[in-house]
Amino acid sequence: MCDPDDSVRAAGNLYLDSAASEAADPDVIKAMLPYMLQEYANPSSVHAQGKAAAASLRKAKSEIASHLGARAGEVIITSGGTESDNLAIKGIAMGMAGGDASQVSRTDIVISAIEHPAVRESAYWLERHFGFRVREAPVDAGARIDLSRLREMVGARTALVSVMLANNEVGTIQPIREVASIAHSCGAVMHTDAVQAAGLIPISMADLGVDAMSLSGHKFGTPKGIGALLLRSSLPYEALISGGGQEEGLRSGTENVAAAVGMAVALRKSLKSLESRNPLLRDSAHALCEAVNRVVPDAILTGDRKHRLPGHVSLVFPGISGEALLVELDVLGISCSSGSACAVGRTEASPTLLAMGFGTDMAKSSLRMTFRHVLNATEIAAIAGRLRDSVSALTALA
Numbered sequence: 509m510c511d512p513d514d515s516v517r518a519a520g521n522l523y524l525d526s527a528a529s530e531a532a533d534p535d536v537i538k539a540m541l542p543y544m545l546q547e548y549a550n551p552s553s554v555h556a557q558g559k560a561a562a563a564s565l566r567k568a569k570s571e572i573a574s575h576l577g578a579r580a581g582e583v584i585i586t587s588g589g590t591e592s593d594n595l596a597i598k599g600i601a602m603g604m605a606g607g608d609a610s611q612v613s614r615t616d617i618v619i620s621a622i623e624h625p626a627v628r629e630s631a632y633w634l635e636r637h638f639g640f641r642v643r644e645a646p647v648d649a650g651a652r653i654d655l656s657r658l659r660e661m662v663g664a665r666t667a668l669v670s671v672m673l674a675n676n677e678v679g680t681i682q683p684i685r686e687v688a689s690i691a692h693s694c695g696a697v698m699h700t701d702a703v704q705a706a707g708l709i710p711i712s713m714a715d716l717g718v719d720a721m722s723l724s725g726h727k728f729g730t731p732k733g734i735g736a737l738l739l740r741s742s743l744p745y746e747a748l749i750s751g752g753g754q755e756e757g758l759r760s761g762t763e764n765v766a767a768a769v770g771m772a773v774a775l776r777k778s779l780k781s782l783e784s785r786n787p788l789l790r791d792s793a794h795a796l797c798e799a800v801n802r803v804v805p806d807a808i809l810t811g812d813r814k815h816r817l818p819g820h821v822s823l824v825f826p827g828i829s830g831e832a833l834l835v836e837l838d839v840l841g842i843s844c845s846s847g848s849a850c851a852v853g854r855t856e857a858s859p860t861l862l863a864m865g866f867g868t869d870m871a872k873s874s875l876r877m878t879f880r881h882v883l884n885a886t887e888i889a890a891i892a893g894r895l896r897d898s899v900s901a902l903t904a905l906a
């Protein structure tokens with residue numbers, strides 16, 4: 509199979525949208541194939557082939573857990589990040605409420621102001637339908653959570669605290685250990701959305717002290733449609749998907765054994781290359797920012813300078829529409845994003861940038877370039893050149 513990096517370069521196009529989705533790793537596909545072609549039995553079936561599939565699933569989950577500082581029994585296979593976040597927020601809150609929020613004292617759900625919609629909308633759904641109250645903790649100009657404000661917000665009424673490990677729009681990494689300690693000091697449950705961070709930075713659930721964590725495979729080398737929710741076994745939890753009682757009754761539905769096996773391989777491979785790859789991705793990001801700033805001096809790097817994901821460059825271009833810039837760049841062969849892929853098509857300002865203190869106009873001027881392969885000098889020059897041309901064209905139009 510050809511190296512995806514080679515084909516991208518040969519075509520002259522540049523894919524700079526890894527935070528939205530990454531190519532599936534050929535080794536992952538290779539590991540998955542036997543579970544679709546030969547060992548395809550349903551892992552819940554009682555015959556020998558079913559038992560073999562169940563054993564492979566258990567092994568994959570155990571490996572996933574071991575890479576993330578969790579226990580084998582704590583991995584629930586899901587369809588991806590959105591589902592994992594929904595199950596975490598709604599399942600834990602409902603579990604704590606015993607199905608009736610009016611009967612419990614803990615009715616607050618505290619999230620950061622920059623959570624992905626999968627978390628934010630799940631929390632507000634609980635507020636709309638079940639009497640929970642959502643509180644949003646502010647972030648600073650670099651999108652790091654304000655720990656002192658969080659401390660004031662979390663208390664005896666807090667059921668759940670959910671703060672993402674790394675932000676999808678600006679790449680800022682949060683001080684999750686400190687956030688978890690604040691949550692636990694008040695007896696609240698701590699969830700983190702690790703969708704952007706998994707496979708890119710080392711993660712240990714035990715070290716972070718979190719009770720629940722969401723992952724999505726297609727961000728680190730699996731095909732789309734597989735993810736996991738890691739959930740401490742002692743947590744109160746109400747299953748949201750009813751059916752045959754798979755995943756210890758926590759998430760019914762026949763498991764995708766092939767993709768679970770693939771996810772274990774993808775995680776193993778990403779973590780193996782992380783130490784050598786990340787400094788190079790950081791160098792690429794730094795060189796790209798410098799090159800962009802040389803040709804568009806008023807472009808501003810967003811997100812925290814120090815605590816940020818490798819291979820993540822997010823900028824605002826004052827006076828330029830991020831969506832229009834995205835379209836111009838697409839024509840010139842650069843695929844990137846104007847913020848979160850899940851919000852494409854929207855014209856409103858990015859809630860993340862607004863929470864960071866940017867005005868409405870600036871919050872509509874963002875561009876995100878994310879990559880998992882090291883950029884060479886030719887590529888960096890090409891990106892900067894195409895950005896310069898796009899910005900000039902849009903400025904002339906304005």
Ligand code: PLP
Nearest residue numbers: 588589590624626676703704724
């Ligand atoms: N959480 C974060 C932080 C994300 O960036 C995304 C997707 O970009 C999701 C959740 C949703 O994941 P999925 O695309 O697997 O549904």
